[in-house]
Amino acid sequence: MKKSITRDEAIELLKQYEQSESDWNHYLETEAIMKALAKKLNENVEYWGMLGLLHDVDWGLTKNNWAEHCIKAEQILKEKGFDDEFIKIVQSHGYGYEEIPALKDKKRETKVEHALIAAETLTGLIYAYALMRGKKISDMEVKGLKKKFKDKKFAENCRRDLISEIEETGIELTEFFEIAIEAVKSIKDEIGLI
Ligand SMILES: [Fe+2]
Numbered sequence: 001m002k003k004s005i006t007r008d009e010a011i012e013l014l015k016q017y018e019q020s021e022s023d024w025n026h027y028l029e030t031e032a033i034m035k036a037l038a039k040k041l042n043e044n045v046e047y048w049g050m051l052g053l054l055h056d057v058d059w060g061l062t063k064n065n066w067a068e069h070c071i072k073a074e075q076i077l078k079e080k081g082f083d084d085e086f087i088k089i090v091q092s093h094g095y096g097y098e099e100i101p102a103l104k105d106k107k108r109e110t111k112v113e114h115a116l117i118a119a120e121t122l123t124g125l126i127y128a129y130a131l132m133r134g135k136k137i138s139d140m141e142v143k144g145l146k147k148k149f150k151d152k153k154f155a156e157n158c159r160r161d162l163i164s165e166i167e168e169t170g171i172e173l174t175e176f177f178e179i180a181i182e183a184v185k186s187i188k189d190e191i192g193l194i
Contacts, residue, residue, distance in 0.1 A: 004081030010053050013080060017060025022127075025191040027053050029123040029184050030116075036183040037115045037176075041169060051116055055090050070094030071102055093117045111169045118166035121159055122180050128155040130184075130193050137185050137193045142177045149177075 034052030038045040058072035070091045092113040095106040130137045166176040
């Protein structure tokens, strides 16, 4: 359970690598959702937030070479003093991907691992839905998001099965949508939504 750097230091770390605006939005959204989930599950809010913020720490280096995604993260995080547990959770969001041979046969096991993959995947659906609504999230409702979740043609690359992994934490999908919409709403100004 060791978290070794401050949030400001984590932001500085991310800035060392090339990150697009949409990448930044994704990190901040994942952080916000993870914090809200931790609160709901009585877990360590700062720790879960840090996992969300840094889960794609190596993305700037690996986006053109997926096989290294989540692998390069190990060294980067180790150098910053994160322990094996933190690194394993970060890497677990790459489990099951054919594109990452070293991780493709691994299975997520813990609550926090399921929460991370579900949270980071749901950000894509929420952001796409907000864009469709003219960037408006302030009045986004669970009902609407649920419809988009069911409509497989909407944001079709967004893996619904990974979002559904939230149920492994004991939180139902509807409640997850509610928690996540509120979390993203709370940082809307930082991520270009209204
Ligand atoms: Fe991600």
